[in-house]
Amino acid sequence: MRFHMGVGAALLAASAGILPGTAAFAQTGSVNAAADEADVPDLQEFAVNPDEIDSGQAPDKAPTAVDVAEVGAIVRAPLECEPGYSTYSWTGTKTPWTVTHAKGYENFTGSTATYTKSATRERTITASAEVTSGATVSANVVIASLDGQVSWTLAASGSVTNSGSESVTATMKPGSVYVFYAGARKTSGSFSYSLCNSSGTHVTVKSKGKATSFGLKREGAVRCGSTVTSASLGYVAERDYC
Template identity: 40%
Template sequence: MRNKLTAGLVTTCLSAATLALLPATSAQAADPMCSSGSIKYTWSTVSKSPVVTHRKAIEHYTGGIVTKTVSASSVTSITASVTATAGAEVSGGVALASLSGKVGLELKAEGSRTKTTAESITHRLSSRGKYVLYAGTVKTQGYYTQFRCDRGTRWINTGNYGKAISFTVATEGGLKCGTTVPAGSLASYAKRYC
């Protein structure tokens, strides 16, 4: 009886030892590094900059506090676009979604364009002086390289590359010329029209 128990324990220990010696990669081989056939984009020279799309300069010397609504003319237009190497298969929607994640902004879809007609802007004029009423957005652009997942094991450069441009939600405001505003803000760009 003792011999049978001893033999059973030896067999169990040998089986456990055999399992322990198996390489860990065997169990993990089924876990892919990426989803086979999926596409990703890497980005370089990515930039974000405020752009004034509409503006109107006005003067207020009548005294008192007034609220003015003006028709601001279009001065710049931005179109969301994705360009690619000749013959490349690139999804503009996927590329812009990738750029959106890169810059942390909700970007407009390919083909979207900022308003080219006049923009109605309302602002409260609190003191005498010259004002600029403006509307604008943040223009974002970057250069991409496209990669494809090969059999779930590695990312391969497809040789496709290009440029993407888009913009985020519109912002409007007004400022009195001579007012100090934060550097790099949309207002700092609007001051150029004072």
């Protein structure tokens, strides 16, 4: 009887050593609050890499080469211009009617008559382009660009208006003074030639200068003292030569 009781006590003591919480439970009737809390992983810690659970690292993978390229496309500055594209910009463009030939005649014959008269040269307009700073550019290319600023065709570089006399035919009323004239629209302006770099990120001004040409030629005769539209070459002839 003592043998069985001794063995039972020994087993009970051994159980108490293996499960210390059991004795506490027997004494207090509750589980020991000092036991470690179970570690429950966050939802975001599941998947991808189990080693990242509770490691403090974000479970995201490092960006791939494609990711980097996509990000670069988003943050890259937009192109400022088309790579290699060049352009001419114009300022101060003027297109006045200019008399190149003029001469006055009187008709005191007492009758209306048609006359062919000679208008002598007053001035010459020369088509040309001049670079005032920067690299040399083609004069004809510059004038071709200037041509785009007007609605008539301009003469190419090196062209000049007639340096001799102009023959003009007109009808003259009796008792009047007429100016026989010839001329053209003189077109001039200042240009800036710019070039976009090969990356399309910067525009550089390569040249600056000025150009002159002419076009839309006209001739005629105007009676002094008559009312003429200001949009005509005859208006300039009447104003300056009567």
